[in-house]
Amino acid sequence: xxxxxxxxxxxxxxxxxxxxxxxxxxxxxxxxxxxxxxxxxxxxxxxxxxxxxxxxxxxxxxxxxxxxxxxxxxxxxxxxxxxxxxxxxxxxxxxxxxxxxxxxxxxxxxxxxxxxxxxxxxxxxxxxxxxxxxxxxxxxxxxxxxxxxxxxxxxxxxxxxxxxxxxxxxxxxxxxxxxxxxxxxxxxxxxxxxxxxxxxxxxxxxxxxxxxxxxxxxxxxxxxxxxxxxxxxxxxxxxxxxxxxxxxxxxxxxxxxxxxxxxxxxxxxxxxxxxxxxxxxxxxxxxxxxxxxxxxxxxxxxxxxxxxxxxx
Numbered sequence: 001x002x003x004x005x006x007x008x009x010x011x012x013x014x015x016x017x018x019x020x021x022x023x024x025x026x027x028x029x030x031x032x033x034x035x036x037x038x039x040x041x042x043x044x045x046x047x048x049x050x051x052x053x054x055x056x057x058x059x060x061x062x063x064x065x066x067x068x069x070x071x072x073x074x075x076x077x078x079x080x081x082x083x084x085x086x087x088x089x090x091x092x093x094x095x096x097x098x099x100x101x102x103x104x105x106x107x108x109x110x111x112x113x114x115x116x117x118x119x120x121x122x123x124x125x126x127x128x129x130x131x132x133x134x135x136x137x138x139x140x141x142x143x144x145x146x147x148x149x150x151x152x153x154x155x156x157x158x159x160x161x162x163x164x165x166x167x168x169x170x171x172x173x174x175x176x177x178x179x180x181x182x183x184x185x186x187x188x189x190x191x192x193x194x195x196x197x198x199x200x201x202x203x204x205x206x207x208x209x210x211x212x213x214x215x216x217x218x219x220x221x222x223x224x225x226x227x228x229x230x231x232x233x234x235x236x237x238x239x240x241x242x243x244x245x246x247x248x249x250x251x252x253x254x255x256x257x258x259x260x261x262x263x264x265x266x267x268x269x270x271x272x273x274x275x276x277x278x279x280x281x282x283x284x285x286x287x288x289x290x291x292x293x294x295x296x297x298x299x300x301x302x303x304x305x306x307x308x309x310x311x312x
Contacts, residue, residue: 001029004037010038011037011040012037013040014027014040019172023043024172025224028222028223032226053126055090064224073106077089081106083150087175089178096177103108104179107162107183108160109158114252115253118257120135121249123187123191125243126244127241128243131148152183153184156186159253161183161187162182162186163181190256191247191258194247195244195246198261207235208236212236246263247260
């Protein structure tokens with residue numbers, strides 16, 4: 001949008017279909033950043049979609065005009081790729097009962113063909129953001145955000161990490177089937193969840209998990225620049241102030257296994273939780289804690305008995 005403004009462009013165009021989420025995301029972001037811009041969306045123009053009634057029509061047009069395509073009639077599905085992931089939908093995938101062919105995947109190794117030796121890595125976090133990855137097998141270290149992510153894509157790919165096949169709910173109101181490959185994102189997701197559990201107060205974490213689900217919905221629906229998304233993101237960022245430390249993971253045949261973690265800001269007190277050391281804790285206190293929490297359960301059962309309601 002900065003370029004469009006700089007060039008004085010009054011209109012911008014995109015190739016998203018009239019049934020998907022991308023059209024909504026593109027245009028909501030455009031209008032938020034450049035309110036006076038006008039959108040050109042060919043897939044919503046009758047003169048376009050009446051001429052090109054399906055994918056075969058597009059294949060024929062591309063062939064007639066020597067336009068190279070990343071897909072063919074033999075691999076008839078839509079594919080979107082970026083640093084984060086590759087997604088596939090449409091074509092034969094529109095039937096949810098159809099098993100995706102093995103050759104559809106372009107970003108990850110088939111887990112069955114992945115190495116039989118687990119690959120161990122360590123990821124360090126500061127304020128919830130990954131700042132370093134180290135391969136504990138060969139010593140490779142990456143700290144640049146881009147190189148770190150690309151490296152996790154590389155190790156995740158060769159270990160078959162990050163494949164999912166799901167049915168999702170488009171914002172526009174219909175269900176769709178999509179296949180995704182997200183190796184680095186999957187590894188970081190598991191590592192981040194673990195370091196959060198280690199360093200974050202449990203009640204704050206409950207709220208953060210609720211906010212994460214809400215923020216995911218806001219982003220999915222194209223509301224990135226909305227006031228509610230800005231508010232949600234600011235709360236999530238605040239929750240990450242003490243999320244720091246390192247997580248050791250093992251990558252093996254499509255799975256991410258958490259093996260260890262450490263943090264200077266951990267809320268885990270080994271002496272307090274130990275079964276071998278009493279520490280600064282009196283077990284007698286647990287009795288009162290249990291009785292207080294049982295009070296409402298007793299009252300609930302008293303009323304249930306008055307109504308002759310049996311135990312579930």
